[in-house]
Amino acid sequence: MRIVPVSLGNRSYAIKVGGGLLAHLGVECAALKLGQRCAVITDSNVGKHYAKVAVKSLVAAGFEPFLITVPAGEKSKRIAMVEKCYDQLAAHRLERKSFIVALGGGVVGDLAGFVAATYLRGIPFVQVPTTLLAQVDSSVGGKTGVNLKAGKNLVGAFYQPRLVLCDLDAFKTLPKREYISGLAEVIKYGVIYDADLFAQLERNLPKLLKRDPTTLAAVVARCCEIKADVVGQDETETGLRAILNFGHTIGHGIENSFGYGKFLHGEAIAIGQVAAAKLSHQLLGLPANDSARMEKLFVLAGLPVRIKLTAAQRKKLFAAMLLDKKVSGGEVKFVLAESIGKVAWGQKVATDLINGVLP
Ligand SMILES: NC(=O)c1ccc[n+]([C@@H]2O[C@H](COP(=O)([O-])OP(=O)(O)OC[C@H]3O[C@@H](n4cnc5c(N)ncnc54)[C@H](O)[C@@H]3O)[C@@H](O)[C@H]2O)c1
Numbered sequence: 001m002r003i004v005p006v007s008l009g010n011r012s013y014a015i016k017v018g019g020g021l022l023a024h025l026g027v028e029c030a031a032l033k034l035g036q037r038c039a040v041i042t043d044s045n046v047g048k049h050y051a052k053v054a055v056k057s058l059v060a061a062g063f064e065p066f067l068i069t070v071p072a073g074e075k076s077k078r079i080a081m082v083e084k085c086y087d088q089l090a091a092h093r094l095e096r097k098s099f100i101v102a103l104g105g106g107v108v109g110d111l112a113g114f115v116a117a118t119y120l121r122g123i124p125f126v127q128v129p130t131t132l133l134a135q136v137d138s139s140v141g142g143k144t145g146v147n148l149k150a151g152k153n154l155v156g157a158f159y160q161p162r163l164v165l166c167d168l169d170a171f172k173t174l175p176k177r178e179y180i181s182g183l184a185e186v187i188k189y190g191v192i193y194d195a196d197l198f199a200q201l202e203r204n205l206p207k208l209l210k211r212d213p214t215t216l217a218a219v220v221a222r223c224c225e226i227k228a229d230v231v232g233q234d235e236t237e238t239g240l241r242a243i244l245n246f247g248h249t250i251g252h253g254i255e256n257s258f259g260y261g262k263f264l265h266g267e268a269i270a271i272g273q274v275a276a277a278k279l280s281h282q283l284l285g286l287p288a289n290d291s292a293r294m295e296k297l298f299v300l301a302g303l304p305v306r307i308k309l310t311a312a313q314r315k316k317l318f319a320a321m322l323l324d325k326k327v328s329g330g331e332v333k334f335v336l337a338e339s340i341g342k343v344a345w346g347q348k349v350a351t352d353l354i355n356g357v358l359p
């Protein structure tokens with residue numbers, strides 16, 4: 001097992017990465033000295049495979065868990081579902097020392113984290129992320145929240161978990177498309193922070209695609225380390241944390257304008273990262289070879305790197321991009337790369353240049 005510390009003063013916690021960790025959930029929670037009662041929040045897909053093991057492990061360690069299963073999918077990330085969870089927590093008389101276990105992908109993590117952040121003004125929670133995206137990204141860093149009709153993640157809280165358990169065995173049941181989508185975030189960490197990681201991904205991609213446990217352990221732990229490092233320096237995104245958004249300005253625009261569901265998040269940001277690399281070449285002198293290496297790695301991973309846009313879709317994409325949080329004073333701000341491993345944030349890019357990299 002690898003342990004990655006997240007240093008945030010009295011809100012510090014550990015990310016543990018390894019195989020078979022779910023069976024140790026109870027023992028791990030016992031070490032945190034939490035109350036006896038707890039809720040395991042999961043979704044209908046993940047629960048089928050892993051709820052029993054989680055609950056059994058908690059019971060064996062002396063806890064009194066109960067299960068809340070929400071329907072799988074982004075639709076569960078909404079206020080109505082938060083209220084349903086509150087009602088169940090109240091019915092089971094959860095108190096300030098009680099805790100919540102988020103067992104699932106980013107949807108469950110964001111929802112359960114927000115419930116934990118707000119129920120009784122905050123009760124402890126533990127993340128057990130089961131998708132690649134959730135293990136390397138959404139479970140680390142304390143962003144929790146839900147969507148509104150007006151847009152994604154518009155309601156939320158910064159609220160750190162007490163522990164993150166990344167059980168690599170969860171990938172055994174993760175659908176291929178979801179797994180590959182997560183690789184887009186993995187590659188992103190190499191681009192924004194770690195040229196060695198990027199080179200390692202180029203070398204080990206076949207093993208990674210086979211979900212080789214040894215390769216995965218090293219890669220997941222390194223990605224968590226990078227995210228922890230960035231979040232440790234800028235917890236609430238006043239500066240540096242923005243680099244995690246590399247490829248996301250265009251990526252979010254694509255998700256938004258095509259409707260959520262057409263592209264998975266990782267697919268959209270793969271396209272976004274390749275477009276951002278082209279802008280980086282023009283504006284920050286990113287070497288053409290670096291840009292080509294990035295595009296090649298996404299392609300070999302099985303991710304899309306470009307889209308054909310109709311005029312109407314292009315219009316929608318720009319409208320979505322201009323509505324994004326990263327806009328100030330009508331100009332779109334990008335994270336751009338100077339080289340693989342080094343990026344700069346807050347880069348203003350004119351819309352005609354963006355048009356040029358979206359064929
Ligand atoms: N909080 C953050 O910092 C942060 C960062 C990035 C993304 N997010 C959020 O994360 C969400 C996306 O997360 P996601 O990609 O994990 O999606 P998800 O939670 O919807 O999971 C994807 C699908 O895989 C299924 N699944 C999950 N684990 C499985 C497993 N081990 N075996 C079989 N099936 C499994 C789920 O039921 C779902 O159908 C979005 O809502 C996004 O906004 C949050």
Ligand SMILES: [Zn+2]
Pocket residue numbers: 137185248265269
């Ligand atoms: Zn992302």
